[in-house]
Amino acid sequence: MPRTILPLGIALLFLLLTACLANVALPAGPMQWLVILGAVAAGYMALNIGANDVANNVGPAVGAKALTMASALALAAVFDAAGALLAGSDVVDTVANNIIAYNAGLTPLTLIQVMIAALVAAALWINASTFVGAPVSTTHAIIGGIVGAAVAAAGFGAVNWPTVGVIAVSWMLSPLLGAIFAAALHGTIRRTITRRANKIAAARIWVPVLVAAMSGIFAIYLATKAPPHWWQPNLPSIIAIGIAAASIGWLVAMPWVRIRSLGLTNRKKQVAKLFRPPLIVAAALLSFAHGANDVANALGPLVAIVRAAHLLPTSGTLVTSWELAIGAAGIALGIALFGPRVIHTVGEQITKLNEIRAFCVALSAAVTVLTASALGLPVSSTHVAVGAVFGVGFVREFLAIRNMNGAAVPVRASLVDATMLNDRPEDALARERRNERRYLVRRLKVAQIGVAWLVTLPAAAALAALLYRVLIAFTG
Template identity: 50%
Template sequence: MAQDPLNNQWRTLDKDLGRISQLEYATQYVSRPMVGLGIALAFVVIVGIAVTIFLGTQTPSPIIIAAAVLGAYMAINIGANDVANNMGPAVGANALTMGGAIVIAALFESAGALLAGGDVVSTISKGIIDPESVADTQVFIWAMMAALMSSALWVNLATWVGAPVSTTHAVVGGVMGAGIAAAGFAAVNWATMGAIAASWVISPLLGGVVAAAFLAFIKAYIIYQDDKIAAARRWVPVLIGIMAGVFATYLAMKGLKRIVSIDLGTALVIGAVSYAISAPMIRRQSEGMENRNRSLKSLFSVPLVFSAALLSFAHGANDVANAVGPLAAIVHADQFGEFAGSVSIPNWVMIIGAFGISFGLVLFGPKLIRMVGSQITKLNPMRAYCVALSAAITVIIASWLGLPVSSTHIAVGAVFGVGFFREWHAERRSRKFGAAKPKRIAAEERRRRKLVRRSHFLTIIAAWVITVPAAATMSGLIFLGLSAVLS
């Protein structure tokens, strides 16, 4: 049967149009990262222009303009990497959409930085470098520039790799490396560095243990009860009360310490009031629910959203100030011709930090949010609630004990703790309730069934371990390069 030439032409045209449409889709997919990079570059340029025009009556020095640009770049990287620790669990548990998480995080991070931030911040990053060892103001400025640039570059690299790292540790490493390059190893306070190194182990372990303990409680007293709804009515308000008291203390320590001081008694009162308010609400919400685990998840969703928002507020008030500390140090040294161990962060520096975090979060944050929320281990609202509560409790415990900890390490460690507890608990129940002769499973299949992805675990741990030395090495090299060029 002869083919119709006209039909063949139409088929060929359809194929060509299909190829063109596929090419358009591919072009859009490839161009998405370029759009983000373009917007980020535009923000950095606008910061430089704004500082040039609006900062004071005199033309600001090129040093301050360059430092402001680096500060904006650092703030973008904080938004891309650090904020994922607060929003990842809520997104992974489907309590928030990605868009909702980005909006809430941007608003509360900015509010925390602008309303409760700006405390006197140690510009030598919590006593890492002795200011007297760097006698020359110009040398000090270049050291802080190198620290700011190296920490921003390292956090950018970690985000690209997909590893949530501590921006504060990156700044610590940058300051240490520049200090060593400027004044030698004697300039470093090695006792403080030892305490920070110890926090690499203490932070994630403590966060994981606390999160696993709460998950074990929820499983024993709610999930595995015959009447799950009745158990939830009894215990979910208690957990909400605990969360309210803990977060009140956490915010007072990390975000509102200039405004309000909350002691143990006040925290207990806040927890009791929250319990009294939430108990009838949980009772009404649970009416008519089926007696199954899926019904329980909705009872934890709203508290989880509140916890994510409060964690973001505290992060904006506390961690951002630490990250822009080197910028504040440069501004102080350039304006007053001297440097000090601690200075107040100017409002315009906090504005750069707040807007930079928002841009970084919107443009590049989803990658790390997905990593923390769903790619390490599977989270639901109950597990994510345990992670959020653990993050606040662990910081409070560490502060009482005088331990320097990283909120990033705590949050990610809590996710790992939940995942590893699930693995242990699942194996324990299979041995207890399984067949007398368990089915033999191949080693590869056994590894595939693990509830925590080992590849992500190893990548994140490696990134944590090398953050300080990597940032220090980069900072030292950048400082030596600046000194060689400008001398």
């Protein structure tokens, strides 16, 4: 019982402190209590973002046993909070301004009510998804909430439907791109390292190359995410940063891999240990990028609420330090208090991961987001990461089935014992193949996650519309 009550108590204390902070930070006004309610709703949303989205960044590392649950939660909390504080103000404008149409004609009071309803609805949906261990897109949840509340307030014309339509396309695009990149990277590592006769010698050549690629890709990724008020690098500068980071990564990895490989045997499980440090670094960098991007799902509506209450324009206004503090602290606490459930789903319940497969997932997530950004396509970090896990699992399953179909009937204890069970050997082999397929990718878990993805936006929209009606009944 205390284990269950303590996290809830800490979360409630955080929401109380959030209300106090908003009350102190803002000047008094006629809609002050609504602004405080909005700040509490944003804090609740930030808690749920941390609880659900943490699995995108550290779930594969935990599943691969590269990080313990405690160390993964600590790493994610620190780097997510740092990303939110240092670079979290850049993407708030999209959520605050781009979903509701400019000609919607919402009054400040109505806009505040819409944003509060959207925050609470999205947070409730993510909370329920986290409880059952389903990773969902927090971006889709908050956009669905804004859409539902705005339609309830001013009809379908209040929504910028082209923006919502582009986001809906990412439902299919995000997991597909993540799966393709992860499967391709897994196949590359398989051909260059794990299927070679001398795996250690191959690893000494290719692991530094992969680390260099990871270093360059993440450097470019973080450079493109730098806040504009800090730095706006042009394309040549970004490419130069990527080349410099890749060179440093290769120079650092070369001697380290050679030294660490001296004590390893020529086995795949041993070679996989060389991927552990790069995987941990990748998890930290993904957490930083996640904090910088997804904190907007909590702070975007809060910015709109605060500016509407004080009749200020939302566009082009930087997020204040107290708003960033709510987002960063909420995400960090959500990770620490409620993160393990979804981490187990992503890291352990879809397919079996080791350090190599988890590295493929992490690097593919960064490559996918970079590619989508270059093409101007919005993607969900949750869908990308989970799609990458799907990709690794399904390509392993395909290769396993192909190898089994192309090989002679193996002599295994299960087949030898088949005669004792009055089974034909081919029946036992078929049963074993079916069991192997279920083991590599759990179909039920894939179906559950897919359903959660499909219903997130409409469910959050319907709940937000209902909450908006309830809210106006009390606030007028």
